[in-house]
Amino acid sequence: QQQVKQSPQSLIVQKGGISIINCAYENTAFDYFPWYQQFPGKGPALLIAIRPDVSEKKEGRFTISFNKSAKQFSLHIMDSQPGDSATYFCAASKYNQGAQKLVFGQGTRLTINP
Amino acid sequence: DTAVSQTPKYLVTQMGNDKSIKCEQNLGHDTMYWYKQDSKKFLKIMFSYNNKELIINETVPNRFSPKSPDKAHLNLHINSLELGDSAVYFCASSPTSGRGNGELFFGEGSRLTVL
Numbered sequence: 588q589q590q591v592k593q594s595p596q597s598l599i600v601q602k603g604g605i606s607i608i609n610c611a612y613e614n615t616a617f618d619y620f621p622w623y624q625q626f627p628g629k630g631p632a633l634l635i636a637i638r639p640d641v642s643e644k645k646e647g648r649f650t651i652s653f654n655k656s657a658k659q660f661s662l663h664i665m666d667s668q669p670g671d672s673a674t675y676f677c678a679a680s681k682y683n684q685g686a687q688k689l690v691f692g693q694g695t696r697l698t699i700n701p
Numbered sequence: 702d703t704a705v706s707q708t709p710k711y712l713v714t715q716m717g718n719d720k721s722i723k724c725e726q727n728l729g730h731d732t733m734y735w736y737k738q739d740s741k742k743f744l745k746i747m748f749s750y751n752n753k754e755l756i757i758n759e760t761v762p763n764r765f766s767p768k769s770p771d772k773a774h775l776n777l778h779i780n781s782l783e784l785g786d787s788a789v790y791f792c793a794s795s796p797t798s799g800r801g802n803g804e805l806f807f808g809e810g811s812r813l814t815v816l
Contacts, residue, residue, distance in 0.1 A: 621804070625742075628809070628810075629809055629810075630705075630791050630793070630807030630808050630809050630810055631744070631791070631805075631807050632807065633804045633805070636804070674742060676744060683756070683757075684751060684756045685731060685732050685751035685752070685756060685797040686732050686734070686749040686751055686756040686757055686795070687732070687795050687805060688746055688749065688757055689744075689746065689805060690746075691743070691744040691745070693741070693742075693743055694742045694743070694744075696742075
């Protein structure tokens with residue numbers, strides 16, 4: 588059972604365009620929703636994150652939009668650059684006994700064409 | 702300075718062998734994790750330790766045995782390797798402070814290939 592569903596699986600955007608990746612979750616107990624960026628041969632690295640009491644969070648060109656009632660959240664990358672080409676993972680988690688159990692989406696391979 | 706380091710980076714072995722992957726973090730975190738990334742890039746948690754205590758133990762075959770000698774180290778031993786164990790294994794760590802800020806710091810991964 589996939590608790591976090593992510594789409595699209597792959598995305599091609601022109602330089603300067605807006606990249607949008609969507610995720611939906613099922614478990615209402617989740618209390619933390621991060622996005623991770625992964626380059627080939629590297630581990631995932633935190634890009635931006637949001638808690639469910641906030642509907643939007645913006646950090647530079649990256650924005651998370653969060654819809655608690657619909658149990659959906661999305662990542663928007665404004666003015667997309669070739670250096671943004673990577674695999675992006677949404678995740679959801681609940682903090683328990685000192686551990687953050689992240690449940691990841693399936694990933695989106697983003698390619699920004701110059 | 703590498704924050705979360707794993708060794709080896711690559712591991713090629715035959716079916717039926719036993720192998721170990723080691724992980725060390727110098728971030729002062731209390732919690733460490735093992736994640737498995739399959740050929741489709743899907744990331745799934747396997748184990749988590751907080752201060753050497755096992756906190757998360759997902760549905761993982763008991764051929765996989767984690768060990769945390771201290772809070773800076775988390776090793777993964779795999780017995781009787783199978784073809785399906787081929788994957789990239791990521792170690793991660795996170796701070797513990799109340800609810801925590803939720804960020805996991807991942808190592809660069811250990812690519813295991815079972816022939």
